[in-house]
Amino acid sequence: MNILIIGGGKFGSTLVDCLIKEGHDIALIDTNYKLVENLVAKYDILGICGNGANVETLKEAGVAKARVLIAATHSDEVNVLCALIGKKLGAHHTVARIRAPEYSKQLLFMRQELGISMAVNPEMETAAEISRVLRSMHTVKIESFCRGRADLVELRLTEESPFVGLRLWELYKKFKLKILICAVKRGDEIHIPDGNFVLEAGDSIHITASHGDLSEMFGILGYAKQRVRSVLIVGGGTIAYYLGSELCENGIRVKIVEIDEKRCVELSEKLPKATIINGNGTDETLLVEEGIDNFDACVALTGIDEENIIISLCAKYRKIPYIISKVNNSSLLRVINDDRMSAIAPKTISANHVVRYVRSKQGDVSGSVQTLYKMVDSRVEAVEFIVGEGAACVRTPLRELKLKPGILIACIVRGGKVIIPGGDDTIEVNDNIVVVSSDLYLRNLDEIMDVKS
């Protein structure tokens, strides 16, 4: 697939790195000659030095044949302009990075009226990711589907887990849980389980559920006691603002330490529920004074990687249960990931979002693929479809549907409500459904049906 990326900064180059691995044809435009040359030497891409909002430059980069155009320069306005011009010149889908909070409320307008297919806001997505991780620290990974209504969670079963040794139908019955275990990794084997599948300790399981059922399940698994109730955020940038407002809404106590006084005033106006402290977050005395020892979690979000690492090391020394730090330099990421500390890179999070979007556009003729998520080392795919008119599977109870082996309907979202499907449920037109499959490339909803039988 032809992809055109404008801007080769941190975000742009991360995108190149992710997308080239999936075998796409990538052209990159940047104004910095040195940067383009380095990227071309490192990756098998076409590099063009120039302004991405310039019609000539875009044409030279082959915009007319581009399936996806991604505008990732440092300026929101330039990105929008690139996307607009690119769209007019024939790019099928356009993605623009729009990060300023003042634009974040008009994203819907931009999508509908300006034809920008997707807006990426790294700060907001990072905040959402941190918040998700804080709410479920014991999961390995968590992804959301259907515009955030349904979650897909990866979880490792320990010896003590009450799920171990049960058949799936027993499990669902015993705990009265509306969840669905859609993939199990045991050793190197992948299973798409049916009702008689027995779970064992050491299995890595993938579960789809709504937010509510998920927290209920965490309760059963005994994770409820470990819930994060208070968070200390060091550094009061844009991510801290988004994170603070989301955590406050969820009733979590938030304290933000920020060095700049003006910013502190601004934050206290915007986040009335949070406590804003004006001070240097790398000063341990200050952190102790603010009661760092009593917090459930510490999030280091200053602008400097090294500072964040020092803060999280300090927090680790003080035995804070959960520590997250923002680290953009990927070579530093490896250094600090362990059971309690985790590092998060905004560029990677946003890049993953875009990559997932790009995947969903691959070979998709009908436009019905919404998101595509690869799990278990890319061997299993979860694809979100919108059910169109004339789909073969409509209005038949699931137990009567003849599906190909290795396929599972993991989740149905109808009118904003999440349905974890059982045998009696049906698929209706305009539903969003999530299909999990192993070793198949589903790009069209009708491909799930077993035509031979």
Place this chain on the structure above:
Amino acid sequence: MNHKMIWYIIGHIFKVEAAFLAVSFVVALLCGNFKILNILGFLIPIAALLAIGFPLTKKKPQNRNFFAKEGFVVVALAWILMSLFGALPFFISREIPNFIDAFFETASGFTTTGSSILTNVSEMSKGLLFWRSLTHWLGGMGVLVFVLAIFPGQETQSIFLMKAESPGPKVGKIVPKLKVTARILYGIYIAMTLVEFIMLLCGGMPLFDSAVNSFATAGTGGFAVTDVIGNGGFVAGSASNAYFEWVIGIFMILFGVNFNVYYLILIRRVRDAFRSEELWVYTGIAASAVALITINLMNMPTRLYATFGETLRHSFFTTASIMSSTGFATVDFELWPTFSKAMLVLLMFIGASAGSTGGGIKVARFILMIKNGLAELKRCISPNQVVSIKFEGKPVENDVVRSTNGYLVAFVSILAASTLIVSLDSPFLDFGSSFTGVLACLNNIGPGLGKLGPTQNFAGLGYVSKIVLSFDMIAGRLELFPVLLLLSPKTYRHL
């Protein structure tokens, strides 16, 4: 340096060379050449190349780091080894009894030079002549580009291979994927060769001659087989063959054009294609050279050629041949007036376009140097003036200007040093002959002037001269730095 990766790629190159040798072997058999020495001459190198190539490429190395340095070393090493193995058929079959001569001839083939040590080509067997011309074809677009195009699983950093082998100050891809780029380039190359082959065939040239001449034109090489006397290879000496001269002349010019232009035409961006500054300068230089030489020839006291048409044809063919660095000759331009010869020497320096199969300093570099010189002049007039150099409508980065200057310095140094060695080793040459001979080898043209002119050959030179000239040919084809890097001890230090 990543030795394993270097040998892995060289292994692939050996396999490619074995395949091309096998093709020549089949041609030799089809031409009814069953002499035992000739058969052995092909079979031994094929077996050797396969025996080395397959073990080297059996396992892909773990460490796949591959940078500019490795790229340069691979390219230089590959070309030298290729020439060594490619010389074996000539040597084993005893048709060129001396190995240094055989090496010179093969290096001249691969580097698309066309300088020859053969005194009588018509005595050579057809299979070997075919192989000699096939080396032109393979060397023209580049063997590494060929490897990139056909072997799967290319590493991302293989752009360094292409950069090291393709000519020109700035090597770029035409599509995002390097493999696809390589395939497009070879596709265009094969298609153009075929068109020329068919046109020659339709004009009544024998099958074998059409093929061999097409290879030699496509690679801008210059080995010919018909009525050959010396370096030039008189392709079609008599006026009755004017058709062939025009076809070959036009194709020589065409193969000296940057292949990106053809790609742009292919994807119907014709306007962009014809906006190429290099294309216009290239055709401009060629056209003015033809005009000036024609006028000069017409104004000679005793005219060499009877009519204006004939004069124009000869001056066009010779200009195309020299500028595209092919080196075919239909006339002995040694007899031309000094002005015309001076023009030809100038054309030898300039050479073909970047990204073509031709040699020389390249028109793109030439433009950059002229513009840089003019900019320097402006700076002399008002020292604080800010001057930016533009090429193809875009400002040129300082790096490119710097590397162009560096190239020129290296070029002149090698030219001077080689001229000194050759004049010492082969004292029978006058200065003009030795200088233009070295120039013709370094720029991959073929014939020089004087005693190394189109009707002469390089057979009489001393062995040291032949080795130096072989080195010059490979250095010139690879744009100097890869070979210099291979000779520099710093390359092999681990730190």
